[in-house]
Amino acid sequence: MDDQNKNLLIATGLSFVVILIWFLLFPPPEEPAQDQTQPVATAPVAGDAAATPTAAPSAVADGGPSAPQVEAADAPRLAIDTTRLAGSISLSGGRLDELKLKDYTVTTDPESGNVQVLEPVGSGHAYYALYGWAPGAGLTQADVPGANTEWQIEAGETLGSDSPVVLRWDSPSGLIFRRTLEVDENFMFTVTQSVENTGSGTVSAAPYGIIARHGEPVDRKKFFVLHEGVVAMADGKLDEIDYTDMPDLDMVASEGARSKVTQVAENGWIGFTDHYWMTTLIPAPGSAFKQVAKYDDGRDIYQTEAVLPTMTLAPGGTQQVTTQLFVGAKEWETIREYEQQGVDRFIDSIDWGWFFFLTKPIFWLLHHLHQLIGNMGWSIIALTLILKALLFPLAFKSYVSMAKMKELQPQMEKLKEAAGDDRQKLQQEMMALYKREKVNPASGCLPILLQIPIFFSLYKVIFVAFELRQAPWLGPFQDLSTPDPTSLYNLFGALPWAAPEAGTTLALVFIGILPLLLGISMWLQQKLNPAPTDPTQAMIFAWMPWVFMFMLGGFASGLVLYWITNNTITFTQQYLIMRSQGFKPDVFGNIKASFRRKQKAESDAAEK
Structure with a gap:
């Protein structure tokens, strides 16, 4: 199951990379100019279908009202x-x-x-x-x-x-x-x-x-x-x-x-x-x-x-x-x-979308938080905190399972070496290990899967809610429905000129403060665990936070604020829960190791 988790993350990362490349190489076509003097569409025809709505519908007539004249000033x-x-x-x-x-x-x-x-x-x-x-x-x-x-x-x-x-x-x-x-x-x-x-x-x-x-x-x-x-x-x-x-x-x-x-x-x-x-x-x-x-x-x-x-x-x-x-x-x-x-x-x-049974109550909560707090940015943060608190039992179970799997990692590596290419023997030995240590590898995945509809619903609510339109938060963030107005180009809002328009090349180069914080929060989450030993997986994991950072930089700043809050809470929960189970994540050690691997890879490439 641990390998399946890795494959899922790899597939997700590759999918976003493909989407990013596609939109860069093949941007959507510009809207064609419309003829604003076109005539009105034809009116319906009266008849039995209109008189008895259960009858077969009648077609729209070709000869309806004539085209309206172009409006004159008088x-x-x-x-x-x-x-x-x-x-x-x-x-x-x-x-x-x-x-x-x-x-x-x-x-x-x-x-x-x-x-x-x-x-x-x-x-x-x-x-x-x-x-x-x-x-x-x-x-x-x-x-x-x-x-x-x-x-x-x-x-x-x-x-x-x-x-x-x-x-x-x-x-x-x-x-x-x-x-x-x-x-x-x-x-x-x-x-x-x-x-x-x-x-x-x-x-x-x-x-x-x-x-x-x-x-x-x-x-x-x-x-x-x-x-x-x-x-x-x-x-x-x-x-x-x-x-x-x-x-x-x-x-x-x-x-x-x-x-x-x-x-x-x-x-x-x-x-x-x-x-x-x-x-x-x-x-x-x-x-x-x-x-x-x-x-x-x-x-x-x-x-x-x-x-x-x-x-x-x-x-x-x-x-x-x-x-x-x-x-x-x-x-x-x-x-x-x-x-x-x-x-x-x-x-x-x-x-409300497919998960209307979730989006409606989530919006209701966001709406009343906004009425209570009076600021939509802090309301989004409060909403994320409340939902994470409600889902804490699921998160606890998931992270406990992950911590136990990490403890078993050395033993699993030994079993892989002993089994060699015999996949059936490896599977039997792994199942015996899980049974002996009373670990269910699936228990770490199920809570995460149950949380997906909830967090997608939260994402949906923040995106469609009218209340986010021109809703201020703090400093330069005066409209949470629009992309981050800060960038390196204007020293993150310190200089009096606007950031590059979202979706342009300059916007990708001069990233805003919120997308940057999003990338950092995702990167720190990764560092709770050592990088994969497989070089390809390690490279994909290393690039994923920064790919997301650039992809989501053009999204509404309210959405990016939600993702940053969610990532920060998730990092804190996972770190504390894993420590409580005896597994001490070496965040700084993993960061140092990633730089050492990068330097070694560059050295090997230079020797070749």
């Missing part, structure tokens, strides 16, 4: 102004397409401007919410409001948390469409769509909501531990589709577009999630609707839809439907509050 707009939000609604199409978050700036610099979640067509990367009615029996596309319909303000002047607004559009066919918009004190909009039939015939139409995004987000992380793309809930089942997977959706919606359609019986929502921000369509709890995720390859438009059942309007009749729209930051407390108000499993819109 386009009619309705202002949005709350304590946390600022933006506007375009009266052309009634699109909610401009929204900034007053509480959050792009960087820690107050002059960097507020984070903009939604953007209109023609400026930046278009990203907006669009509502409407898909024509059914007795109606054509011209009879319902489209993407370029000019709405009129019927009531209200500015959309605020205590001041709703009403938009109106009169159809040529005698229908009067109204849209009432409200917003709370946080990030939730309430949209009520109504239609009044003043004509002489019975007609039908299906209300819908659309979130459209032109191209991928420019700040997409593209990291395996983080989901970015479509996030949806359908009757208790969570669905996540990465941006890169959307071109492979299983259903052809129309020429150049693919989609995934889900019929929701009672509760659900759908939208797009980024690292820290989210936009989500939320039909009323208990209502059936058709949930659609779609990608238009020809125009590079990502789209999510919530299509509600078709409504029939007799002459003189009125129908209305109310839905919600979340646009804002993925604040745990805010999202949890909306879940308590009736949005089914909304807290699962945060990317």
Whole structure:
């Protein structure tokens, strides 16, 4: 088992070396420039599928609303102004397409401007919410409001948390469409769509909501531990589709577009999630609707839809439907509050990962530690200490087993020499030795394996938690969600200029203080044990801490802080436990021995 541990570590080290070389030789391609004047994706079609959600899903029509015009500076707009939000609604199409978050700036610099979640067509990367009615029996596309319909303000002047607004559009066919918009004190909009039939015939139409995004987000992380793309809930089942997977959706919606359609019986929502921000369509709890995720390859438009059942309007009749729209930051407390108000499993819109049963309670603990301590850096250190304390019984058992195995190392070496090439004899003698000394070699591995999901969950929490964004710790570390701002280039923050940008060659050369401490902590952990006698293994072990140091140097400083804390505690625990079992790790002796081996290797190479 001791050999298996070594092989596992060797495989891990080689894997990281290969990954490092791959990213240095083959860096990810740059994002292609997007055409910001592309048209909106087509709207859904009303029909029996929308009226009876258990029926087969209908396709998206080729002939939906026409493409919206590129926004002009003087386009009619309705202002949005709350304590946390600022933006506007375009009266052309009634699109909610401009929204900034007053509480959050792009960087820690107050002059960097507020984070903009939604953007209109023609400026930046278009990203907006669009509502409407898909024509059914007795109606054509011209009879319902489209993407370029000019709405009129019927009531209200500015959309605020205590001041709703009403938009109106009169159809040529005698229908009067109204849209009432409200917003709370946080990030939730309430949209009520109504239609009044003043004509002489019975007609039908299906209300819908659309979130459209032109191209991928420019700040997409593209990291395996983080989901970015479509996030949806359908009757208790969570669905996540990465941006890169959307071109492979299983259903052809129309020429150049693919989609995934889900019929929701009672509760659900759908939208797009980024690292820290989210936009989500939320039909009323208990209502059936058709949930659609779609990608238009020809125009590079990502789209999510919530299509509600078709409504029939007799002459003189009125129908209305109310839905919600979340646009804002993925604040745990805010999202949890909306879940308590009736949005089914909304807290699962945060990317908890496979080990959600661990990440949720770990985040809960981190959140409350932050509330108690008031500093996220010290909260991460405190969280790591608490988890290491809870796992101490497993660690104790593991390190005791390792200490006993170290005591048996001389006897094991003698058995190897005596057995020679007879592997079967060696195995029998080793098993007899374990039995005689009452040592179970597997007992050292199992506790470590049980700890892996817990520490991966902690890593996941620190990476995805919104609370780490622009969270200060101390000194130059004013944003734990970004890489270490110090480096040898600025004397670890002593000089007034910035460190090289993460991922560049200069950043690798002028390493930051946190990655350097990470490498040292891993190196010291290695020195608890003598280096392997095999030269290849010894070389891999010698390089591993420094490979990790350079690889993880571009990670969020909060994550690196966690790894340093974890390594330091692990070193202390292992050292003390091994000493308590009679095995005294010679850390300084192992360090000296490693330098002597290096000098000898250099001397041998010179002689050759």
